[in-house]
Amino acid sequence: MPKSDAIPQSTMSDSGTKESAELPDGETVDAIQDALIEWYEADHRSYPWRETDDPYAILVSEIMSQQTQLDRVVEAWSDFLDEWPTVDSLAEAPRGDVVAFWSDHSLGYNNRAKYLHEAANQVVDDYDGEFPDTPSELKELMGVGPYTANAVASFAFNNGDAVVDTNVKRVLYRAFDIPDDDAAFKTAAEELMPEGRSRVWNNAIMELGGVACEKTPKCDTAGCPWREWCTAYETGDFTAPDVPTQPSFEGSRRQKRGRVIRTLGEYDELTLDKLGPRVRVDYGGETGKEWLRELVADLADDGLVDVTDDGESTVVRLQQ
Template sequence: MSDQSQAAERPGSVPGDPSAVQRALIEWYEADHRSFPWRETEDPYEILVSEVMSQQTQLDRVVDAWTDFLDRWPTVADLAAADRADVVGFWTSHSLGYNNRAKYLHEAARQVTEGELGPTDRSHGGGDAGGQWPRDPDGLSDLMGVGPYTANAVASFAFNNGNAVVDTNVKRVLYRAFDVPDEDDAFEAVASALMPDGESRVWNNAIMELGGVACGKTPDCDGAACPWREWCSAYETGDFTAPDVPTQPEFEGSRRQMRGRAISTLKEYDRLELDELGPRIRVDYAPDGEYGRDWLRGLLSDLDDDGLVELTERDGETVARLRR
């Protein structure tokens, strides 16, 4: 089947030749991304620990727990030899969620070290001390407590041998960027078509980073320099609804709109007192009304906190100006 025929059957609006889309995302990710220690390793044990810890815990909180865990049990063999009560106690003391995850992780370590799995790999994780690891998602799914998503993550990040990841963040990105229907089969098809062959490690990291940094529930397209703005339907239309963002916040009359008007007005007038600035932001501004001085002070205080506006007092009046 030709590339054009494949593109015609593909859900959404992904370009027939996705190479430019692929290149833009990978270059964006490799130029600058959040630094997490498990992104600096290809050890399947270390990556599995990070994936299990991250299931319902913010990544910034996982870093310290992950480091402490590996300090205590540096290899999969060390974890397998540990007392399960100690592993569960660690999990509880670090507030990592359901204790069953600790039990399953401990059991998975025992499976690896005791060779209870199918075709395995000894080239990662410290030779014999690292145990024998399956290299693909199907094999990794045989580990206790390891579901399809975690198995694919370990296969991708440890062995560069995974499938295209499809999590909530990726669905949000594909829905917004390429009008992919909110259907699991459609997301799977588009995610697979977009991932370059043999690049699951960098690609899955990059597209999840895009969903976490630029295309969150509240998008930051320009601030995060989203590499897909050129192709993105949501960026073109301003409609950033998504499967996990069902209602597009109203922009007209929103605080976001009022902040923008305040900045634009102060660019034009340099500095203004509240009663001079207010009517230029809202036609219904009234000094003592609902949208009056107190409301405006709150708006400007937010801008002051963001380092955008400077507030001073002059002859008993509050004066606003842009920070230089």
């Protein structure tokens, strides 16, 4: 079937943006599904969390993978599960230890460690240690948003909806001319996913976006299984929705917050005067005690540290 018949082109608004698009007919969708799953099952990146259906281990991997490169997550994930191999063991752990681990492994955004710890307690206290298995129930866990809930439901229970992340949006935009609209992406993703196969499908389509349909596509070298039907491959137009850039970590407030947590993980407690030089080499002046006081106050508001002031000195410690 000619591609122009199988994948009708979207209409264009006066501003030149896509307004709507249609997916291929049912028979072609079947072929598209088979091609992607066969491509994925023949060869894909090996990550340890892809080899398990343990919802706890998968949740840890999903939380760690937020804005962190997957190759960096592997060692941290393994170390985390060595330290806390079950949801019960994590729930019993002091929260300060979990936050310190997060910071020591440079996983960023220490609030995620706090939320993961609280989610473990919810599973133990509210679900008798058994994870809920639907996206709607999983969203009730602390720090678990729609994407993470759906990923855990998919990969642990094969009971999820179609995943729609940045990579999937890029694939759909290029391959099937889906307009840059969240609702349109969601509808297209759900129509493409074969029923009852969310585990393999969501892994496969994210793999496609991660290794073949990157910002700079590798259609031929990665053996993209959708070249036969792909509008971008036919036209040579590989534009895609803008991908937000991550703010620089070096020198950022995030980096300094992480240093506070790591430093406090080495000591029972520290005064501001002793903590400051360990957080930044240029401690003093505009980046002195008042700057640090504001930083630890933010961490205290997030429930990560405790701050006490006896009138002579301010003491900071990890919250337990």
